[in-house]
Amino acid sequence: MPMRFLLLFSRQGKLRLQKWFTPLTDREKKKVIRDVMALVLARPPRSCNFLHWRDIKVVYKRYASLYFCTGLEDQDNELLTLEVLHRYVELLDKYFGNVCELDIIFNFEKAYYILDEFLMGGEVLETSKVAVSVSMENADTLQETMEEYMNRPAF
Amino acid sequence: MPAPIRLRELIRTIRTARTQAEEREMIQKECAAIRSSFREEDNTYRCRNVAKLLYMHMLGYPAHFGQLECLKLIASQKFTDKRIGYLGAMLLLDERQDVHLLMTNCIKNDLNHSTQYVQGLALCTLGCMGSSEMCRDLAGEVEKLLKTSNSYLRKKAALCAVHVIRKVPELMEMFLPATKNLLSEKNHGECELVPQLVRILKNLIMSGYSPEHDVSGISDPFLQVRILRLLRILGKSDDDSSEAMNDILAQVATNTETSKNVGNAILYETVLTIMDIKSESGLRVLAINILGRFLLNNDKNIRYVALTSLLKTVQTDHNAVQRHRSTIVDCLKDLDVSIKRRAMELSFALVNGNNIRGMMKELLYFLDSCDPEFKADCASGVFLAAEKYAPSKRWHIDTIMRVLTTAGSYVRDDSVPNLIQLITNSVEMHAYTVQRLYKALLDDISQQPLVQVASWCIGEYGDLLVSGQCEEEEPIQVTEDEVLDVLEGLLVSNLSAAVTRGYSLTAIMKLSTRFSGVNRIKKVVSIYGSSIDVELQQRAVEYNALFKKYDHMRANPNPNVAVITIHASNSTEADMTDFVFQAAVPKVSRPNPAQIIKCLCFEVLIHGFGLRMRIKLTYTLKGSPVQDLAEVNNFPPQSWQ
Numbered sequence: 001m002p003m004r005f006l007l008l009f010s011r012q013g014k015l016r017l018q019k020w021f022t023p024l025t026d027r028e029k030k031k032v033i034r035d036v037m038a039l040v041l042a043r044p045p046r047s048c049n050f051l052h053w054r055d056i057k058v059v060y061k062r063y064a065s066l067y068f069c070t071g072l073e074d075q076d077n078e079l080l081t082l083e084v085l086h087r088y089v090e091l092l093d094k095y096f097g098n099v100c101e102l103d104i105i106f107n108f109e110k111a112y113y114i115l116d117e118f119l120m121g122g123e124v125l126e127t128s129k130v131a132v133s134v135s136m137e138n139a140d141t142l143q144e145t146m147e148e149y150m151n152r153p154a155f
Numbered sequence: 156m157p158a159p160i161r162l163r164e165l166i167r168t169i170r171t172a173r174t175q176a177e178e179r180e181m182i183q184k185e186c187a188a189i190r191s192s193f194r195e196e197d198n199t200y201r202c203r204n205v206a207k208l209l210y211m212h213m214l215g216y217p218a219h220f221g222q223l224e225c226l227k228l229i230a231s232q233k234f235t236d237k238r239i240g241y242l243g244a245m246l247l248l249d250e251r252q253d254v255h256l257l258m259t260n261c262i263k264n265d266l267n268h269s270t271q272y273v274q275g276l277a278l279c280t281l282g283c284m285g286s287s288e289m290c291r292d293l294a295g296e297v298e299k300l301l302k303t304s305n306s307y308l309r310k311k312a313a314l315c316a317v318h319v320i321r322k323v324p325e326l327m328e329m330f331l332p333a334t335k336n337l338l339s340e341k342n343h344g345e346c347e348l349v350p351q352l353v354r355i356l357k358n359l360i361m362s363g364y365s366p367e368h369d370v371s372g373i374s375d376p377f378l379q380v381r382i383l384r385l386l387r388i389l390g391k392s393d394d395d396s397s398e399a400m401n402d403i404l405a406q407v408a409t410n411t412e413t414s415k416n417v418g419n420a421i422l423y424e425t426v427l428t429i430m431d432i433k434s435e436s437g438l439r440v441l442a443i444n445i446l447g448r449f450l451l452n453n454d455k456n457i458r459y460v461a462l463t464s465l466l467k468t469v470q471t472d473h474n475a476v477q478r479h480r481s482t483i484v485d486c487l488k489d490l491d492v493s494i495k496r497r498a499m500e501l502s503f504a505l506v507n508g509n510n511i512r513g514m515m516k517e518l519l520y521f522l523d524s525c526d527p528e529f530k531a532d533c534a535s536g537v538f539l540a541a542e543k544y545a546p547s548k549r550w551h552i553d554t555i556m557r558v559l560t561t562a563g564s565y566v567r568d569d570s571v572p573n574l575i576q577l578i579t580n581s582v583e584m585h586a587y588t589v590q591r592l593y594k595a596l597l598d599d600i601s602q603q604p605l606v607q608v609a610s611w612c613i614g615e616y617g618d619l620l621v622s623g624q625c626e627e628e629e630p631i632q633v634t635e636d637e638v639l640d641v642l643e644g645l646l647v648s649n650l651s652a653a654v655t656r657g658y659s660l661t662a663i664m665k666l667s668t669r670f671s672g673v674n675r676i677k678k679v680v681s682i683y684g685s686s687i688d689v690e691l692q693q694r695a696v697e698y699n700a701l702f703k704k705y706d707h708m709r710a711n712p713n714p715n716v717a718v719i720t721i722h723a724s725n726s727t728e729a730d731m732t733d734f735v736f737q738a739a740v741p742k743v744s745r746p747n748p749a750q751i752i753k754c755l756c757f758e759v760l761i762h763g764f765g766l767r768m769r770i771k772l773t774y775t776l777k778g779s780p781v782q783d784l785a786e787v788n789n790f791p792p793q794s795w796q
Contacts, residue, residue, distance in 0.1 A: 131307075139275075
């Protein structure tokens, strides 16, 4: 039922985010990335957004210069997964204000934090856009300013 | 030591690299700086360094030396440190490494932290990558958080609990009381968690759970789909639950707005649920009609999903799916490759005795125009369907001819012997078949399976060909010499594979008992006695031997001689070598003794008692010798009487 992984990569094949929901070795992860990226980047422009790879269904959608790509089990609802990907893009857009690939490159850690407020273990955790924004805002406020950071002891 | 450069600075610098080598150099330099910084146990910049390391890790460079640093960050009091530390742990550590167990204590402390966002970080990390040991150790803390009044934490705790239970199913008992409370809540968050938990709690009181749950409007499709999935689980093997949900499923199916993908996603989930539970037939027909409507949708994703679902239900709800046959067949003309493939599979599944002619027309048209990757599967499908439902022998042979001429080179190897058998059994069609195949050969000799079948037929029924006995269509006028011209042409052509040459040589030989111009055949056969191709050479030599030693039998070409051709093919992946086929028939007390001949086409004498043959196969497969003995008794009487 849950997603197996979520990948973001550019048209040139540069990875921008990788989230794994199943335990895999580094080598296995690299293989998945290589294979799935190759398959998705080779798709002709107006194909449908689903394809099969090994025993999983791959759902992908291109937003500007980035591909959002996820792997699903056989019984999962592909149409809904497109909505999940879309929701994640909306959350990024709300946080960064008109998000573009550069935002995700230079603030990759924030992209992960947002993802962790939206999904957990490959399942949708929070369906309210507002709730996710509020959590992110509050957590960001908790992050120390440079001065606070330097003055506070670590342990 | 100067302060390590900031993360964004590093990213900017690395992006200016023009070559892979330049990038690698920058990365190595930075890694060295980071390593010395780690060695100095610098608390101030650890966070910055680990963040940089994570960026470089994403580019594909090794970052394992930062693992322990992540643990130190997690243990820090500063929120910034913890955030990066947990992120690093999730990216760099995985449950197969012992190092990650060191996190357990930190996570335990953070699960009890005063700040909910720290607790959230801990829950998230545990819920994404906690190993079974960690889950066992921390299950108690998670369970405690399931009962908190803080809904933010409750939601995270619940999904974390799901992960824990997946990893350590025995812990399910521990979570039951808390989840019962969650289920009575009306808050959206918890209800999403129900499906996963229910799957594990399925032996419980759920059968009393009311499916009339408040389904929110389309603004929360994730929740709707979750509920549908829950219903699917509940109704799967339970008649009563299934009956209780019939109404609401029908309601969702008819009232959901389908103008956007999200509405269709809900409909799709409804269809999946209906098909999975023990629903009444009216509901199932409704579901299939929804899928039929999906097929007409402009959005190709929806068409794809419809075809995939129909493929799953075509066995159980065959008649309902049949009603959408014409739409499905139209999808064969879709531009998208995945849709075409599914439409093809579904079309084959729908072929039956009633629609075979119409369907076959469409499928043959598809075979003509489709991409090469489909041709082999399509051809096999056509053969299978034709075999099962052919309305007449003539139609069957015509269909086969059509496949061989349009997709001849994509046909599978085992189709050739299958087709030959089919042709042999259609006795009344022999003349028609050989004539059509001959004409096809005149047009095109490049498609090997076609050429092989044609050669065999000509060898077998060449007499019918030259005598112009065809009833089904206008018989053509062809002389023995013309036929031999064609067969010899195959032998010399560059387009012919070695196997094909074998077929045509054998065919030429067989015609020596059917045609009158034996001398020409003798000449051809003797030429190939010195062929470079070992296979051809062996055959030619043995045929020559037949000419010399057994010419006396030629006077009565048919009565005492049965020609038996065996086809042997290797369907394993390894090579087979040293293949020897031996056959023997029993000696009887008559003047002419039985013969034991070692070749692939041979003649045996029969004595009117019925033909019994003992065969022995020996060959070497993957280095080890294999031997097979058998007796063959079931030769059709016509062959020896």
